[in-house]
Amino acid sequence: MKPELARALIASQFPQWRGLPLERIGAHGTVNAVFRLGEHLTARFPMREQDLAAEAAAARELLGATRFATPAPVAMGSPALGFPHPWAVQTWLPGTMTSENSHADNQALAYDLSEFIRGVRALDTRGRPFRGHGRGGHLPDHDGWMETCFRESETLLDVPVLRKLWAGFRELPRESPDVMTHGDLIPGNLLSSGDHLVGVLDVGGLGPADPALDLIGAWHLFDQPARDVFRAQVGAGDLTWERGRAWAFEQVMGLIWHYHETNPLMARLGRSTLHRITTAD
Structure with missing residues (x-):
């Protein structure tokens, strides 16, 4: 999206902000x-x-639930000027976006991320079920998607080996009921200040899901020593930990081929996380 269109939409619908810098x-x-x-x-x-x-409602539900900053809804914009979708204004969160390598050996961030996940899990599901799409439900429901990923990855990855890995992952039983989860704890959604987590973005996916789902953050961010600290702090048993590895695998198999040419940063994240998954003890 071009900045000129964003500026025009803001100026036409929220003139009080028309003079603010836009980046x-x-x-x-x-x-x-x-x-x-x-x-x-x-x-x-x-x-x-x-x-x-729904995203704004999720943001309000999470706001203040942990000591880590999360975005607060401020205003909702309407489709206009050729832009076809509603759009949103939220609070800005200070911090530096993490990456797959920025805190790989950082145990302080591992402590913080586990604390955030425990805080989210403490929220009441209020009887709400898993929404029935995306990650966080039943692993075998993703067989079709994984088949697409394997087919599209044939020139990029050792697909026969990865098929065998998925064959084991999809059989992992579920041992725990749904809890509240963030749903997408990738590095681009985590803000740091030095060694510590200070904020979490993209909170619209907050909702009940497999408790293992938010463990994907450990595979995206940490090498083995910090990952071990994270696991101990979050309290993941063997089965839940392995399901978290499975959900991370389901995600990264899509990142690599889908963004191979269009978004090198996301494809690089996929390869980094896949390496951690396939070389873990």
Whole structure:
């Protein structure tokens, strides 16, 4: 999305912000075009249809539930000027976006991330079920998607080996009921200050799911020593830990081929996480 269109939409619908500086951030994003608006706001323009009202409700539910900053909804924009989707303004969160290598050996961030996950799990599901799509339900439900990933990855990866890995992952039984999860703890959604986690972005996926789902963050971020610390702090038994590895595998198998040419940062994340998954003790 061009900054000129973002600026025009903001000026026409929220004239009080028309004079604020506007800067595109997170160019590696795959779901939203995100702009920093002044010192304290962020404007998010979806690249495809999204339920922004539900995302705002999720953001309000998580706000203040942990000591880590999360975005607060501020305003909702409407489709206009050729932009086809509703769009949102949220609070800006300070911090530096993590990467697959930025905290690989950092046990302090491993402690912090485990604390965030425990805080999210402490939220009440209020009887809500898993929404029935995406990661976090039943692993075998993703067989079709994984078959697509294997087919598309034949020139990029050792697919026969990875098929065998999935064959084992998909059989892992579920031992625990749904808990509240963030749902997408990838490095691009985690903000740090030095060694510590200070904020978490993209909270619209908050909801009940497999407790193993948020463990994907450990595979995206940490090498073995820090990952061991994270596991101990989050309290993951053998089966839950292995299911977390399986959910991370399901995610990265899509990142590598899908973004191979269009988004090198996401493809690189996929390869890094896949290496951790396939070389873990």
